[in-house]
Amino acid sequence: MSIKETEYLIKKYDLKIKKQYGQNFLVDDNIVKKIAETIEAEPKATVIEIGPGLGALTKILSQRFDKVLCYEIDSQMVDILNRELKSDNIYIFNRDFLKSNLGEDIKQYAPNDRAVVIANLPYYITTPILTKILEEAPFITEIAVMMQKEVADRICGKPSTKDYNSLSVLIQYLTVPKKLFNISPKSFIPAPDVESSVVLIKRKETLFPEVLDMDYFYRFNRAIFQQRRKTIVNNLASFMGYAKETVAGLLKEEGISENVRAESLAVEQIVKLANRFYRHDNL
Numbered sequence: 001m002s003i004k005e006t007e008y009l010i011k012k013y014d015l016k017i018k019k020q021y022g023q024n025f026l027v028d029d030n031i032v033k034k035i036a037e038t039i040e041a042e043p044k045a046t047v048i049e050i051g052p053g054l055g056a057l058t059k060i061l062s063q064r065f066d067k068v069l070c071y072e073i074d075s076q077m078v079d080i081l082n083r084e085l086k087s088d089n090i091y092i093f094n095r096d097f098l099k100s101n102l103g104e105d106i107k108q109y110a111p112n113d114r115a116v117v118i119a120n121l122p123y124y125i126t127t128p129i130l131t132k133i134l135e136e137a138p139f140i141t142e143i144a145v146m147m148q149k150e151v152a153d154r155i156c157g158k159p160s161t162k163d164y165n166s167l168s169v170l171i172q173y174l175t176v177p178k179k180l181f182n183i184s185p186k187s188f189i190p191a192p193d194v195e196s197s198v199v200l201i202k203r204k205e206t207l208f209p210e211v212l213d214m215d216y217f218y219r220f221n222r223a224i225f226q227q228r229r230k231t232i233v234n235n236l237a238s239f240m241g242y243a244k245e246t247v248a249g250l251l252k253e254e255g256i257s258e259n260v261r262a263e264s265l266a267v268e269q270i271v272k273l274a275n276r277f278y279r280h281d282n283l
Contacts, residue, residue, distance in 0.1 A: 001056030003027045006189050009054050013080050017190060021074055022122035025053050026146075028187040036060040038144035038180065038200055039116050046110035048140070050097045050119040050129060053077060055085050061118060062087045067110050071097035098128055102137045115139050120146040123192070127151065127167055130201075134174050135218060143175075143201040152179050152197035164263050166225040170218070172267050173211075175201045209268060212275045220274040224262040232273075233258050242277075250276050 006027050009015065017023045026032055036057055039047075041064040052058045052070040058081070061068045070092045072078050078094040085092075091109055093100065106115055117140055121129055126147045133140055155171045156179055157163030171177050183196040211217045223239040224232050233247045248258040254273055262270070 001025070001027060001032065001054060001059075002029060003189065006054060006056075009080065009084070010189075013076070015076065015080070018074060022051075022124045023053065023074070023077075024123075024188040024190060024192045026056060026120055026183075026187060027189050028183075029056075031183055031187055032056050033060060034181070035120070035144065035146060035198055036064060036118065038198065039118055039142050041065050042114060044113045046106070046113040046115050048102075048115065048117045048119070050117070051122045052081060052092070053120070055081050057118070057120060058085060058090060059087075062090050065089075066113060067091065069093070069105060069109060071095060071100060073097070098125065098132060102133070103139075106137075106139060114141065116141060117143040117145065119144075123148045123151075123194070130155075130167070131170065134170060135214075138203075141203050144180075144198065145201075146183065146196050146198045148192075149182060149195040149197040152199045155179075155199055155201070159266050160264055165228065166221045166262075169221050169225075169267050169270050171201065173207065173271060175203050177201045209271050209275070211271055212278045216278045216281075217271070217274045220277060221270060224270070228261065228263055230261070231259055232256075232262055235262070236277075246280075250280060 006025050045065050046067040046069060047061050047065040049058055049061060049068060049070045052072055058068060058070055066089065068090045070090065072081065072092060072094060073096050075094055078092055081092050117133060133143060153163045154165055154167055155177045157165065157168040178200050180198045180200055183198065185191040185195060224235050226235050226239050232251065233244050236242045236247045237244045251258050254276055
């Protein structure tokens with residue numbers, strides 16, 4: 001959708017752009033097309049879009065995929081989408097994506113389809129959205145999303161760098177992420193204060209090492225990074241209630257110093273460590 005088309009719709013509907021929803025409209029048609037084509041379409045495929053805005057990406061997705069399920073929290077935006085998008089394969093849900101039951105929605109609207117996500121994510125909730133998809137929707141095999149460049153750098157972050165955190169570990173254990181290209185703030189109305197990136201995230205077919213309990217792993221991974229300048233001993237004591245002596249002993253069994261910080265450990269080490277603590281709790 002071009003700058004002129006976007007400005008026309010904003011004026012036509014007297015649209016009030018809401019900062020609290022992170023509304024920045026992409027106005028470069030070439031980039032919109034590139035995002036829409038990051039994942040290969042196939043028969044009986046459903047794409048999930050979060051925050052469709054004025055529908056620039058939605059329109060192209062509806063031409064490539066069997067169904068498009070859109071989650072839009074802004075009721076004014078939903079009204080515009082319903083008026084402007086005339087396609088019977090687009091389903092628009094006026095609700096908070098983070099409070100939605102993806103499993104139930106897929107079961108109702110696309111039970112036999114391959115499910116993927118393609119979206120320009122609201123920057124302020126990018127991490128919760130990705131976490132929800134990965135933790136609650138194993139049926140989603142690929143995710144192609146635009147996000148703040150800083151978050152994209154974290155997703156692809158390596159150990160012992162400032163970008164490496166719990167999101168890096170979660171994403172890289174479950175998937176193979178790849179940053180595709182950056183997008184200038186000039187490509188948006190209104191222009192955001194940051195540069196953006198498009199990232200392609202593909203779920204791994206097999207996970208190694210195998211996590212003994214995923215819910216425990218999610219909690220453990222978040223806890224050890226809670227205060228990144230603190231050691232794993234201190235973080236697990238503060239946020240999971242372990243005795244420091246217990247943590248130090250289990251770290252030693254894994255050949256890890258009690259003074260180590262989470263950012264120093266590779267993904268595989270963190271998985272093995274989570275399994276060690278889980279086994280200790282369930283002896």
